[in-house]
Amino acid sequence: MKKERDYILGTNKEELERLGLQHSIWRPHVLEGWQKAGITSGSRVLDVGAGPGFATADLAEIVGEQGSVVAVERSSNYLAYLRYQMEVRNFKVNSYELDLMEDEIPEDNFDFAWCRWVTCFVHSPTVMIQKIANALNEFGTVIFHEYSCYKSWRLFPRSQYHEEFTDQVMKSWRETGGEPDIALELPSLFAEHGLQLTATRPLVFAIRPSDYMWQWPISFIDINLDRMFELGRVTEEWCTNVRNDIEIANNNPNTMMLTPMVQEFIAQKL
Ligand SMILES: C[S@@+](CC[C@H](N)C(=O)[O-])C[C@H]1O[C@@H](n2cnc3c(N)ncnc32)[C@H](O)[C@@H]1O
Numbered sequence: 548m549k550k551e552r553d554y555i556l557g558t559n560k561e562e563l564e565r566l567g568l569q570h571s572i573w574r575p576h577v578l579e580g581w582q583k584a585g586i587t588s589g590s591r592v593l594d595v596g597a598g599p600g601f602a603t604a605d606l607a608e609i610v611g612e613q614g615s616v617v618a619v620e621r622s623s624n625y626l627a628y629l630r631y632q633m634e635v636r637n638f639k640v641n642s643y644e645l646d647l648m649e650d651e652i653p654e655d656n657f658d659f660a661w662c663r664w665v666t667c668f669v670h671s672p673t674v675m676i677q678k679i680a681n682a683l684n685e686f687g688t689v690i691f692h693e694y695s696c697y698k699s700w701r702l703f704p705r706s707q708y709h710e711e712f713t714d715q716v717m718k719s720w721r722e723t724g725g726e727p728d729i730a731l732e733l734p735s736l737f738a739e740h741g742l743q744l745t746a747t748r749p750l751v752f753a754i755r756p757s758d759y760m761w762q763w764p765i766s767f768i769d770i771n772l773d774r775m776f777e778l779g780r781v782t783e784e785w786c787t788n789v790r791n792d793i794e795i796a797n798n799n800p801n802t803m804m805l806t807p808m809v810q811e812f813i814a815q816k817l
Pocket residue numbers: 554556566570595596597598599601602619620621622625645646647648662663664665668669
């Protein structure tokens with residue numbers, strides 16, 4: 548059995564569950580993007596950096612038995628969960644354990660490729676986009692969700708420790724070869740690899756503690772503090788200070804939050 552290959556966010560049980568919650572919260576926006584791109588019954592779709600397969604399962608349901616979904620992912624922990632989910636739900640999804648920076652995508656002829664929050668963690672987005680473009684059919688379409696302005700993540704009223712937290716997150720991704728605001732580079736990379744942008748929209752939300760979406764940033768802070776502490780990047784005292792500021796925000800009836808801005812891109816192979 549291969550050694551687990553994790554990354555800056557980790558691939559443990561808590562992070563896996565957080566990805567599940569995150570997908571449930573984002574699901575309506577994702578479905579809208581997929582529909583706009585044209586994913587439908589009979590489509591052949593590649594899920595790039597599929598993680599534990601929460602979006603993969605939705606894709607398999609949409610494309611049905613006439614279509615097909617292929618998932619590629621580097622973490623064996625996540626792939627084991629993805630395979631379990633597909634078995635329980637009786638979806639026939641081919642899945643491959645691979646590193647997008649080193650390995651080739653083993654299947655091709657895709658009508659669509661879906662990729663969310665993966666490009667921000669790889670050291671060469673251009674290599675990744677080249678591989679995805681090569682795996683597409685003529686007129687195949689990509690749908691990407693990536694951050695375009697991570698620092699748009701703000702608390703109202705401001706919190707010093709929350710702002711330090713977002714700085715730490717961005718720093719940790721950059722120091723491990725990623726780029727949080729990778730969406731800023733995607734339109735040029737698409738053009739360089741023969742993909743023409745057909746639609747794009749920013750996804751940013753102003754939320755309150757009572758909103759379902761509130762659990763998305765809050766669970767990220769909770770789990771990422773543990774992860775950054777485990778990696779020796781921050782002190783216990785600093786984590787406590789961040790948690791205290793979040794607790795104050797949770798209990799303040801006037802709190803509002805702007806979420807880190809995600810950009811949706813739909814682009815078609817020429
Ligand atoms: C934040 S998760 C997103 C998972 C999934 N796309 C989603 O939206 O739920 C990032 C995923 O990218 C995967 N990943 C990171 N670098 C990778 C690489 N070089 N090759 C393949 N997968 C990679 C991680 O293992 C992780 O599953």
